Amino acid sequence: MQQFTTIISTAVPLPIEDVDTDQIIPARFLKATTREGFGENLFRDWRYHADDTPKADFVLNNPIYTGQILVAGRNFGCGSSREHAAWAIQDYGFQVVVSSFFADIFRGNALNNGLLPVQVSDAFLHDIFSAMEANPQTKIEINLENQSITLIKTGHTETFDIDPYKKVCLINGYDDIDYLLSIKDKIVAFEKTIDNRQ
Amino acid sequence: MSTKKTLFDKIWDAHVVTTIEGGQDVLYIDRHFIHEVTSPQAFDGLAKRGIGVFRPGKTIATADHNVPTQHQDQPIQEPLSRFQVQKLVENCAQFGVELYGLGHPYQGIVHVIGPELGITQPGMTIVCGDSHTSTHGAFGAIAFGIGTSQVEQVLATQCLLQKRPKRMRITVDGTLQKGVLSKDIILYIIAQLTAAGGTGYFVEYAGSAIRSLSMEARMTICNMSIEMGARGGLIAPDEVTFSYVKGRKFAPQGAAWDKALAYWQTLHSDPDAVFDKEYHFKAEDIEPMVTYGTNPGMGIKVSQTIPEAAAENAQSFGNSLKYMDLQSGESLLGKPIQHVFIGSCTNSRIEDLRLVAEYVKGKKKAPHVQVMVVPGSQQVAAQAKAEGIDQILMEAGFDFREPGCSACLGMNEDKIPAGAYCVSTSNRNFEGRQGPGARTILASPLTAAAAAIAGKIMDVRKVLN
Numbered sequence: 194m195q196q197f198t199t200i201i202s203t204a205v206p207l208p209i210e211d212v213d214t215d216q217i218i219p220a221r222f223l224k225a226t227t228r229e230g231f232g233e234n235l236f237r238d239w240r241y242h243a244d245d246t247p248k249a250d251f252v253l254n255n256p257i258y259t260g261q262i263l264v265a266g267r268n269f270g271c272g273s274s275r276e277h278a279a280w281a282i283q284d285y286g287f288q289v290v291v292s293s294f295f296a297d298i299f300r301g302n303a304l305n306n307g308l309l310p311v312q313v314s315d316a317f318l319h320d321i322f323s324a325m326e327a328n329p330q331t332k333i334e335i336n337l338e339n340q341s342i343t344l345i346k347t348g349h350t351e352t353f354d355i356d357p358y359k360k361v362c363l364i365n366g367y368d369d370i371d372y373l374l375s376i377k378d379k380i381v382a383f384e385k386t387i388d389n390r391q
Numbered sequence: 392m393s394t395k396k397t398l399f400d401k402i403w404d405a406h407v408v409t410t411i412e413g414g415q416d417v418l419y420i421d422r423h424f425i426h427e428v429t430s431p432q433a434f435d436g437l438a439k440r441g442i443g444v445f446r447p448g449k450t451i452a453t454a455d456h457n458v459p460t461q462h463q464d465q466p467i468q469e470p471l472s473r474f475q476v477q478k479l480v481e482n483c484a485q486f487g488v489e490l491y492g493l494g495h496p497y498q499g500i501v502h503v504i505g506p507e508l509g510i511t512q513p514g515m516t517i518v519c520g521d522s523h524t525s526t527h528g529a530f531g532a533i534a535f536g537i538g539t540s541q542v543e544q545v546l547a548t549q550c551l552l553q554k555r556p557k558r559m560r561i562t563v564d565g566t567l568q569k570g571v572l573s574k575d576i577i578l579y580i581i582a583q584l585t586a587a588g589g590t591g592y593f594v595e596y597a598g599s600a601i602r603s604l605s606m607e608a609r610m611t612i613c614n615m616s617i618e619m620g621a622r623g624g625l626i627a628p629d630e631v632t633f634s635y636v637k638g639r640k641f642a643p644q645g646a647a648w649d650k651a652l653a654y655w656q657t658l659h660s661d662p663d664a665v666f667d668k669e670y671h672f673k674a675e676d677i678e679p680m681v682t683y684g685t686n687p688g689m690g691i692k693v694s695q696t697i698p699e700a701a702a703e704n705a706q707s708f709g710n711s712l713k714y715m716d717l718q719s720g721e722s723l724l725g726k727p728i729q730h731v732f733i734g735s736c737t738n739s740r741i742e743d744l745r746l747v748a749e750y751v752k753g754k755k756k757a758p759h760v761q762v763m764v765v766p767g768s769q770q771v772a773a774q775a776k777a778e779g780i781d782q783i784l785m786e787a788g789f790d791f792r793e794p795g796c797s798a799c800l801g802m803n804e805d806k807i808p809a810g811a812y813c814v815s816t817s818n819r820n821f822e823g824r825q826g827p828g829a830r831t832i833l834a835s836p837l838t839a840a841a842a843a844i845a846g847k848i849m850d851v852r853k854v855l856n
Binding site for chain 1: 412456539620706
């Protein structure tokens with residue numbers, strides 16, 4: 194997993210609520226057996242017509258908006274547990290998703306891949322959308338160490354929560370699996386205590 | 392403290408291997424189900440690390456999402472689906488995991504086969520790379536969906552790092568109206584709490600209306616816990632649970648049964664246990680439910696009209712109704728529909744098929760409607776055939792297919808065409824879920840059967856004998 198520190202970037206606005214993982218990556222594109230290449234079909238049915246031509250009114254097809262940060266409406270990533278949603282967002286080139294609320298499984302999947310979910314207040318989210326509408330070149334700084342998100346031009350800032358363990362993992366590029374493998378002895382000892390139960 | 396535990400905490404505490412700095416628990420997983428879509432990258436990860444499956448006997452595999460529901464005796468036509476299913480076969484052989492694949496008499500939707508084989512038992516922790524793993528909570532188990540990185544963790548260590556969620560209890564007391572099913576209960580609850588109302592919580596369903604339900608009806612409720620954002624939902628095991636599990640293929644036998652039963656009987660929330668959030672609903676208030684929008688929280692009683700948008704989400708609400716080609720103030724009663732799908736991990740069990748067959752017997756589907764009935768497993772299909780249900784459905788003009796996830800998720804060949812309305816017993820009405828442009832109306836198996844016959848949405852209470 195890649196190490197994560199600080200990002201300063203323009204962003205892509207998606208002011209839609211309850212964006213579900215079927216929109217992020219429709220099921221018919223989940224047939225690959227590797228983790229790569231899902232970015233091609235990110236938001237497939239919002240992004241392309243049935244004949245594969247781009248839909249001009251979808252933000253990913255609007256060259257004015259680019260960057261490593263996706264800013265979306267509340268309850269982002271609800272629905273299916275497909276980790277492919279996090280892979281697709283990352284494969285497309287985003288490193289951060291900002292929203293005022295994330296679905297649980299998506300949040301976990303994102304963190305397990307070094308994609309940072311930044312949860313802000315509804316008011317701050319509103320301000321980001323307004324700033325981006327007024328100026329598509331609006332730059333946002335995400336500082337994981339300080340757990341802060343800042344609109345560079347105005348200095349408007351807010352802190353965000355992250356599990357302390359996951360923060361360390363992201364900064365150092367560790368996986369949960371590395372940790373779990375390191376405590377195998379404890380797991381084996383635990384198993385001996387549960388034989389009685391099942 | 393230890394005398395006032397919720398059911399959830401009793402099971403969780405019994406599975407904590409250790410707690411790490413920052414508060415996450417290392418949770419031991421008793422049973423792990425895998426399928427072809429979310430497992431290949433996890434096996435790949437093991438191979439790259441040069442490690443095997445730690446406890447292969449605790450993982451069970453089946454093929455369900457990608458499988459065709461016709462001609463399962465022949466090779467899968469679609470090359471990518473065929474490759475993915477084949478990859479599962481190879482991975483299971485290489486890593487020593489039991490596979491109930493295509494052609495096996497136990498094959499079926501992962502959340503249907505676990506319970507019917509007696510693999511799912513009270514008090515267990517159960518995970519699967521599928522959000523509807525919450526289904527297994529109906530047995531008084533902690534069951535939840537995970538991502539592929541976590542599938543790899545469980546394969547490698549039989550454990551997961553998890554933060555303990557908050558606890559919610561939803562109590563439904565009273566007696567259900569005739570024609571109101573457990574699917575209506577859960578659609579009603581989600582409509583009240585919204586699609587995000589359960590996020591961060593694990594839900595216990597309680598109350599006399601829940602107690603009165605069969606195991607299969609309870610599974611339908613727990614299945615859709617994720618549709619309000621809750622990681623899972625569970626119901627305290629009782630005599631209904633125990634008699635369902637007893638005698639099944641992988642259920643404990645003899646002395647082991649007695650011992651297990653004694654433990655299972657302790658699995659209930661203590662009377663003074665405290666929940667972070669509580670909701671109470673009256674069963675009498677629940678009507679047959681239908682959804683009108685593009686998330687499962689957008690549901691109404693069939694007698695109601697589509698509400699107006701709330702100010703704070705007017706744009707998303709508007710997009711949703713535009714996609715569905717519906718209007719605020721409109722009633723769905725009498726709305727013509729073109730497709731009916733009866734199946735999915737929510738409603739594809741034998742009781743669902745019996746209810747549908749009982750209603751449909753001697754009737755014919757509306758000529759303009761296409762009806763697909765997809766049993767949840769080979770065992771359900773065999774039972775339906777033994778009872779003559781397949782004949783009844785075929786005589787009504789329904790298409791009785793072979794087991795799989797089918798048109799629930801538009802991944803295999805079964806899709807609903809763009810612009811068409813489909814009354815579906817599945818769990819998600821997201822845009823394009825059943826195929827690009829498809830318009831899904833979630834409902835109970837009875838409401839779906841009535842729509843198939845009438846060709847439009849009906850209030851089943853008015854058409855039941």
